[in-house]
Amino acid sequence: xxxxxxxxxxxxDDLNMATVDFGGTEKVASADLVPDxxxxxxxxxHAGFIINVLDEEDALETLELFRQYMETLQDDEVP
Amino acid sequence: MMKYLxxxxxxxxxxxxxGRIRDAASRLDxxxxxxxxxxxxxxxxxxxxxxxxxxxxxxxxxxxxCPVCVTAMDDMDRxxxxxxxAVGGKSIIATFGDMLRVPGTWTSxxxxxxxxxxxxxxxxxxxxxxxxxxxxxxxxxxxxxxFETTSPTIAASVxxxxxxxxxxxxxxxxxxxxxxxxxxxLEAPDVALDGFxxxxxxxxxxxxxxxxxxxxxxxKPCVIAGFEPLDILHGxxxxxxxxxxxxxxxxxxxGRAVTQQGNTKAMExxxxxxxxxxxxxxxxxxxxxxxxxxxxxFADFDAVRRFxxxxxxxxxxxxxxxxxxxxxxxxxxxxxxxxASACTPESPVGSCMVSSEGSCAAWxxxxx
Ligand code: SF4
Numbered sequence: 001x002x003x004x005x006x007x008x009x010x011x012x013d014d015l016n017m018a019t020v021d022f023g024g025t026e027k028v029a030s031a032d033l034v035p036d037x038x039x040x041x042x043x044x045x046h047a048g049f050i051i052n053v054l055d056e057e058d059a060l061e062t063l064e065l066f067r068q069y070m071e072t073l074q075d076d077e078v079p
Numbered sequence: 080m081m082k083y084l085x086x087x088x089x090x091x092x093x094x095x096x097x098g099r100i101r102d103a104a105s106r107l108d109x110x111x112x113x114x115x116x117x118x119x120x121x122x123x124x125x126x127x128x129x130x131x132x133x134x135x136x137x138x139x140x141x142x143x144x145c146p147v148c149v150t151a152m153d154d155m156d157r158x159x160x161x162x163x164x165a166v167g168g169k170s171i172i173a174t175f176g177d178m179l180r181v182p183g184t185w186t187s188x189x190x191x192x193x194x195x196x197x198x199x200x201x202x203x204x205x206x207x208x209x210x211x212x213x214x215x216x217x218x219x220x221x222x223x224x225x226f227e228t229t230s231p232t233i234a235a236s237v238x239x240x241x242x243x244x245x246x247x248x249x250x251x252x253x254x255x256x257x258x259x260x261x262x263x264x265l266e267a268p269d270v271a272l273d274g275f276x277x278x279x280x281x282x283x284x285x286x287x288x289x290x291x292x293x294x295x296x297x298x299k300p301c302v303i304a305g306f307e308p309l310d311i312l313h314g315x316x317x318x319x320x321x322x323x324x325x326x327x328x329x330x331x332x333x334g335r336a337v338t339q340q341g342n343t344k345a346m347e348x349x350x351x352x353x354x355x356x357x358x359x360x361x362x363x364x365x366x367x368x369x370x371x372x373x374x375x376x377f378a379d380f381d382a383v384r385r386f387x388x389x390x391x392x393x394x395x396x397x398x399x400x401x402x403x404x405x406x407x408x409x410x411x412x413x414x415x416x417x418x419a420s421a422c423t424p425e426s427p428v429g430s431c432m433v434s435s436e437g438s439c440a441a442w443x444x445x446x447x
Contacts, residue, residue: 001118001119001145001146001147001175001177001224001225001228001229001434001436002117002118002119002144002146002225002226002228002229002278002279002280002281003119003280003306004228004280004283006082006083006084008082030205030232030235030239032235032238032239032348033231033232033235033342033344033345033348034342034344034345035344042082042083044280044283044336046228046229046232046280047175047202047203047204047225047228047229047232047233048202048203048204048205048206048232049203049205049231049232049235051228051231051232051280051283051284051342051345052283052336052342054083054335054336055334055335055336056335058334058335059083059086059334059335061334062313062332062334062335063086066089066092066095066096066309066313067092069092069095069096069099070091070092070095072095073094073095073098
């Protein structure tokens with residue numbers, strides 16, 4: 001029940017409701033639980049509310065770590 | 080390509096991570112038992128078949144992290160009673176879908192709905208606020224289940240209802256706080272766990288720092304993980320590394336979503352409307368400070384106070400259901416005598432078989 005889905009903010013209205021694009025489907029979500037949201041931010045949405053802004057730099061760091069793990073694996077496999 | 084999803088599903092990386100888990104496992108001097116606390120992790124672990132990829136000395140057990148599963152029978156009975164016109168009047172009962180089929184002592188919300196009660200399923204409490212706005216003459220009761228991920232969204236909905244001057248929007252507060260439950264598990268004499276895979280989205284709100292006592296005071300390594308296959312494997316790999324090296328720290332493998340301090344605005348919103356209270360959990364008994372009740376100034380939004388539910392008789396847990404042992408990670412569902420015989424997703428006996436995130440339902444769906 002704690003599933004939250006990543007999407008990109010495409011607009012925010014006067015009532016603090018944001019439009020979020022989930023890979024082509026747009027939905028409205030409240031921005032009441034986050035301090036400041038900008039159009040273009042990637043966010044997680046749960047139960048109709050934006051719960052945070054995703055940190056792109058950190059995501060890239062994790063993916064870089066994964067790439068290194070893969071390389072180590074491939075090196076190990078070389079006889 | 081879905082950003083933040085597809086990159087975390089790469090099969091090549093998964094193989095590399097499984098290799099790292101095996102390496103760490105070979106350095107362990109004993110079998111270890113890790114608990115994935117969150118029901119959404121349980122489902123993802125079963126769906127991706129991660130259990131079958133783990134070395135023999137690493138066991139994953141599910142914890143008490145499915146909010147529907149841990150809802151006490153008394154709360155269930157009282158929420159169902161609200162759909163009875165004699166108790167709730169002509170209320171609109173608004174709920175997350177998973178609650179619909181949970182059996183109470185006598186009946187379920189689904190049966191009440193079939194009998195004519197206005198029970199509406201939604202994915203957001205904001206819908207319930209909207210229904211209250213559309214029908215000012217009728218009380219709307221939102222059934223408030225959930226952990227720290229969900230409860231702030233309901234607190235924020237209460238604030239929106241107050242701002243709009245609505246006097247017919249109420250919430251039945253059956254929320255649960257996660258850290259007190261972990262403390263209770265670790266204090267229980269019959270529970271033996273070596274580490275925790277901590278829930279990604281509860282942690283978005285709580286922050287990684289919330290787990291420090293479990294690492295420092297109880298010596299259990301904790302890793303916060305997201306819900307994609309690579310997130311989960313990475314989390315397990317980090318836990319095994321710490322156990323192999325005899326470390327007990329809090330590590331965060333979900334840094335793209337979880338910070339040290341969490342979402343302070345959400346937690347402040349939650350604590351503006353509610354305050355911690357003692358509350359019963361299915362299978363775990365009353366855990367001090369693990370529930371939420373309305374603060375005095377929000378008492379008008381409290382369905383319990385509005386509808387005077389003390390007349391609802393005390394219910395009983397279904398005979399033979401081992402949900403309590405399952406929720407503490409002491410028993411795998413197939414060890415329950417009712418599993419897949421008297422108890423199936425079509426005709427569930429206990430809540431762990433009803434909720435799509437329940438451990439019994441996940442075992443039934445993916446392992447039978
Ligand atoms: S299989 Fe059914 S009866 Fe047994 S513990 Fe699970 S929910 Fe309860």
